[in-house]
Amino acid sequence: MKTVMLAAAFVCATALSAGAQTATTSPMPAPKADADKNAPLPGANSFTEGQAKSRLEANGYANVGALKKDDNGVWRGTATHSGAQVNVSIDYRGNITRN
Numbered sequence: 001m002k003t004v005m006l007a008a009a010f011v012c013a014t015a016l017s018a019g020a021q022t023a024t025t026s027p028m029p030a031p032k033a034d035a036d037k038n039a040p041l042p043g044a045n046s047f048t049e050g051q052a053k054s055r056l057e058a059n060g061y062a063n064v065g066a067l068k069k070d071d072n073g074v075w076r077g078t079a080t081h082s083g084a085q086v087n088v089s090i091d092y093r094g095n096i097t098r099n
Helices: 002-024 034-038 049-058
Strands: 075-081 084-090 096-098
């Protein structure tokens, strides 16, 4: 009887630890929706100016100038990318576009 109980406890512990491992893995980012190719998308943008700037810098942009949110909720400004000054925009989904 003890052997059966120990075996059952081992199986439960193994199953629980495997479940815990999958619960702590980082979720994969969602694939971009088809609408993203139409970016920048209008919508209620919850990014702060600092978050928008950080997103640009994390994606290879430097010398990010002052960003301003337009009437469509899109952050717009200037930055340097690959040595060239470019106009950039970031929509509510975080899509970065150059215009």
